[in-house]
Amino acid sequence: MTAERRRATIEDVASSAGVSRQTVSRAMNGKGEISPATRDRVLDAARRLNYRPSRFARGLVRQQVTTIGLLVTDLANPYFPQLASAVLATAEQRGWQVVVSATHGDADRELDLVDNLADQVDALVGYLAADDDAIAEHVRGLPVVLLQRDPDSTRFGAVAIDLESGTRQAVEHLVGAGHRDIAMLGSEGPDDVADVRRDAFRAVVRELGLDPARCPVHPCAQSVPDGERAAAAVLTAYPETTALFAYSDLIAVGAIRAAVREGRQVPGSCAVVGFDGLPLGELVTPALTTVHIDTWRLGELAVDQVARQLGEDNSGAAAVVVPRLLVRGSG
């Protein structure tokens, strides 16, 4: 007799217990209409055979298992764990499962992953770089909630982050502390590429009556070493700079380092303000002043919106997360 490869089915349990399939079903699902003796006999057989009902057969007949796909760039990026955590918790509360997938920032891969997920889940939540048409083609009617996207910019569900408000809070805070030469670190690319963050910074600079020439914007990738390099470059090119506004905490941590290395006191002779509100901001010295994004709320709102799209719930809520300045030590 060879080792049993095949998984036990309801039929195996039924014949082993000497009953019909629907009696097995009753026992497994804790329904009434079954004598305790029979139930025990069936449950015993099930245990003995390591019987687990097929999720496919079950899902096919009772249409109520909900699984959502969560697509992030990279879980190892400190921005995502809390968001993912919130999505998991909120989904679990509703009895939903969450399949997680990571694009690693690869735009081509993104749509492949969407394809895979679309086959296996009931809704998709995530960071998608592709445009509406491309997404639509791949999700084929699957409910979608885009993270960190202006709801007006897409026909899919979306949860926005009010970057402009966050930026305003940061810059106002710096201006209130007397700063007039505030450089921004972290625009994504060259000037002719649309960049919400850079635009928000410039708008606020104008709004507050600052001199744009004294508030340069420096491109910078999203990492500590890149922040370090960019900050060093800015402080060299614009030595009169007294404050650095970074568009992510990772960049800001690098900026603190660079400033210190350049002989600046932080925040005394060079304030640094970050953006994100990651826990790691509390570990550096001085602790990072930053615009905190409530990523837990972001995840919650996204799952709520999925629920609405799935028609289980109609409570409306503005799908915008407004960041809040968190003043710690660096600025």
Add this chain to the structure above:
Amino acid sequence: MTAERRRATIEDVASSAGVSRQTVSRAMNGKGEISPATRDRVLDAARRLNYRPSRFARGLVRQQVTTIGLLVTDLANPYFPQLASAVLATAEQRGWQVVVSATHGDADRELDLVDNLADQVDALVGYLAADDDAIAEHVRGLPVVLLQRDPDSTRFGAVAIDLESGTRQAVEHLVGAGHRDIAMLGSEGPDDVADVRRDAFRAVVRELGLDPARCPVHPCAQSVPDGERAAAAVLTAYPETTALFAYSDLIAVGAIRAAVREGRQVPGSCAVVGFDGLPLGELVTPALTTVHIDTWRLGELAVDQVARQLGEDNSGAAAVVVPRLLVRGSG
């Protein structure tokens, strides 16, 4: 006409395109044996109806979608993201999906989550506190790989971390630097509760001929503030201590702070060595010297072991991850 609630089925597409179900199946699955014209017509109808084949029906008939469940304590704990990331990446390479679930350290919940996952996945990977019998009762024959568990201590699959080797590397390093008064921070509980970490530390202390009385072990929960408190307590109770060996990086970061606050130079008058090798160790000042655990490898090995248990692969590999000391600035 009310809005269409029901999802389109293969039958809907078939009648809309004027063909039979199996022709739809052929078109959707890109099989041959279909004329281009028919295929286009079917695909058009499918697109129009937002048709996505039911994953349940499909899974039922072709038994080959593999989904694994990953159970962690809490994704927001900095120890888990990289592990989760590795599991996702390794699973994706095999074309597997990953459902993630978090226990939040709640032992009761743990088994509930196992129940849920056991219904929906083909194998389970994770941190489980429950004993073999309890796990067995809930997984009912599901392949299981336990993380950070000695393979000899369980009849399930397991990937171990050689904590003793890591501890030895750390303590030998400190002894090599001249330290004789080395306190350990982070035993889980009182002396009569089994604790691999504490035992390893004491064994190494003895092995290296240190005086156990000069190498006390202080209990401490896994967080920065707790590390701070514990370190302060130790430095007060044993002022001759010149090195702190923390059993996690979070604790170690707190220890650095406490030491600095107590007027110690780190590492000059008080060395600090952590355990885990988290990225955040590079952000603190001085950068944390730590015993690095290759969590990426841990995740890979776990998924490999799942593959073996599912019988898809038989390449054997020792399921042990040996940590490596990473000397940075703090010790």
Add this chain to the structure above:
DNA sequence: CTGAAAGCGCTTACAG
């Protein structure tokens, strides 16, 4: 190249 039949493993009425 296309369709009629059977079956994947369950659950849900419906009889008895």
Add this chain to the structure above:
DNA sequence: CTGAAAGCGCTTACAG
């Protein structure tokens, strides 16, 4: 309390 029948939505041989 228990079982025979039908069906969930697909795919896989098998005819034609």
